[in-house]
Amino acid sequence: METVFLILLLLAAVVVANIISGKFSKIPIAFIQIAAGLVLSFIPIYSHFELEPEVFLLVIISVLMFNDGQHTSLSRLTHQFGTTFSLSVELAIISILIVGFITHSLITSMPLALAFALGAIITPTDAVAVGSITSNMLVPTEVMGTLENESLFNDASGIVALNLAIGAAVTGQFSLLNGIGNFMYVFFGGIILGGILGAFIVALRLRLINMHVDTPSVMVPFTLLTPFVVYLIAEAVGVSGILAVVVTGLMHGIQQNRLRLTSSRLQIVMTSTWQIVSSILNGIVFVLLGLSLPKVIIDLHERNTSSVAILLGIGILLYAIMTALRYLWTVLDLARIRAWDKKEKQANSTIMALSGVHGTITLAMAFSLPLKLNGQPFPYRTDIIFVAAIVILTSLLVPTFVLPFLLPQQVNKYSEEELAHAKIEMVDNAIVSLQTQHGQDVNTSQVINILDGQRTIEGHIDKAKLNIIFDNCFELEQQAINEMLENNEIDELNANLYMRVAKRTIVQYQQTDWQRFTLAVRFGILERFSPSKKARKRRKIFHQMKHHQADNRSDMIKRNRQMWQQMAITEKKPFERITSYLAQSLVNNHENSREINLVRRAYDERHRRLTRSFVEDENFKDEQNELLIEAFQQENNYIQSKIATKEFSTELGSALYEQISTDQLVYLQSVNEE
Structure with a gap:
């Protein structure tokens, strides 16, 4: 030993x-x-x-x-x-x-x-x-x-x-x-x-x-x-x-x-x-x-x-x-x-x-x-x-x-900032191409979410700004869910389930241990013991749901699947509001682009997971693979055109080509294993 x-x-x-x-x-x-x-x-x-x-x-x-x-x-x-x-x-x-x-x-x-x-x-x-x-x-x-x-x-x-x-x-x-x-x-x-x-x-x-x-x-x-x-x-x-x-x-x-x-x-x-x-x-x-x-x-x-x-x-x-x-x-x-x-x-x-x-x-x-x-x-x-x-x-x-x-010093033909900026341009071009040719259906949205992961977040992240953006997104989700409840588009159970997921997103992406602890107390302990009428009602619904599942173990997997499929439907309206808010914020506050892109990536990834649970057949995977291959080819074409016009150096283009090759292998592999 x-x-x-x-x-x-x-x-x-x-x-x-x-x-x-x-x-x-x-x-x-x-x-x-x-x-x-x-x-x-x-x-x-x-x-x-x-x-x-x-x-x-x-x-x-x-x-x-x-x-x-x-x-x-x-x-x-x-x-x-x-x-x-x-x-x-x-x-x-x-x-x-x-x-x-x-x-x-x-x-x-x-x-x-x-x-x-x-x-x-x-x-x-x-x-x-x-x-x-x-x-x-x-x-x-x-x-x-x-x-x-x-x-x-x-x-x-x-x-x-x-x-x-x-x-x-x-x-x-x-x-x-x-x-x-x-x-x-x-x-x-x-x-x-x-x-x-x-x-x-x-x-x-x-x-x-x-x-x-x-x-x-x-x-x-x-x-x-x-x-x-x-x-x-x-x-x-x-x-x-x-x-x-x-x-x-x-x-x-x-x-x-x-x-x-x-x-x-x-x-x-x-x-x-x-x-x-x-x-x-x-x-x-x-x-x-x-x-x-x-x-x-x-x-x-x-x-x-x-x-x-x-x-x-x-x-x-x-x-x-x-x-x-x-x-x-x-x-x-x-x-x-x-x-x-x-x-x-x-x-x-x-x-x-x-x-x-x-x-x-x-x-x-x-x-x-x-x-x-x-x-x-x-x-x-x-x-x-x-x-x-x-x-x-x-x-x-x-x-x-x-x-x-x-010996002479080795001079890089491009900086890390140039590489990160070129990646963003490359991904944006591929996303616009997909949206123009295929619209904004489920498959395209999934592929766009995946492509967005290729972006490199440039520079230092301002934690205070990041937290404000996350808080604003959470408020938008809360407003959308309340409106859906008032219009009887969803029931109380689905609303509570969704808000739990929303709270988890906020906790997960907080930047300090103290912030995570504070939010965990706010959304966890206080929620569990709050004497308010809404809190008591939510606890009663969840207690009934768990009791029902315990009595019907053979149907639990099926019910969980149905629950997450409903969650994907519930998420549609809040996600649209968040996407619109972040897009508008990016136009009005370009100096906060790093923080906005990071928040967007977090919500895009959550949206991808929820949508995946809603559509999981083989045809969906095949279509997604085809769209991914098309997107990566578009990225290669974009780089080739930029090198031809001397906007990208050969060395920068080689670095981007290498990035695409690696991403293509990893992303296609992950899609097929999901």
């Missing part, structure tokens, strides 16, 4: 860090996650917390590598194969050797095998971390593509080299010839096995799709289990589980067009699931870094008061050496990046060097070091983790401060 609680706190820390990151977008999220981990370190329950090293490789690294693989462009990878191989294998091996020998010369007591292990840990780069740093900058496309391909395979190179180094540390022996042979077997064996397993799993997925067994409840767990299964099989036969997982992910990416034969709903669910899983796992690793740093520093201080300063210096030195190596490797054309002239070539080489950010995989590999070596505590484990942490932090800090001076 304690383990579950610890993991839940880690997840909570990731969520809080993500929330804070949304408010401070200029700060790389990794720093915020590390800070969240530092806060957790003060909780006593984490004083002796240690996660099994095997968990990192299986649960975190394998899943992240599979996800990176399935989102890698095969055409770009093939086009840049020589550059990718040079950076992720050749440069990685040379970096590991140089870092290992330098570390061994600086810390002579550290075995050479462990020094190479440190080199293997701090070699892999993290394109995701680079993306978080450069999210507001224009990175050359060729450079960013190279970084993504490099990080995919140098992670695997580092992990294979780490396993070899730990194996040498365990046996105390290392043969260069045997080491190269073992590396080739583990490396290329993982690639071959990953290709075989990937082809089999993709074929199985396609088989399930063809059998129409492609619901999210089947396909999402199936895909999430894939990296675990592939990793465990590969490790069982002695090849690289990580490389096997990467290649399996690539096979999924290659077959993506065929896998899209499944439903659009599943595609959205699958994409969203992997985004969430990847974000959480990346976040957990950085939270664990913040969580572990205080304990690591305390352990180093207890062993030697100068250890922290020495290791800090070594970490910064190793980062500088690897950055220089990356610059020389690209500027000397050992890894070619396309450039038009010498100046652009030097700029690309500088960006490549500074973008050698180390992140999730480096940290996860450091934590994956065994706790024991030949039955004794793993030597220098704390030192290696601390140096890796320094390299990570330095590689995050340097580009955060330097790259803004080298």
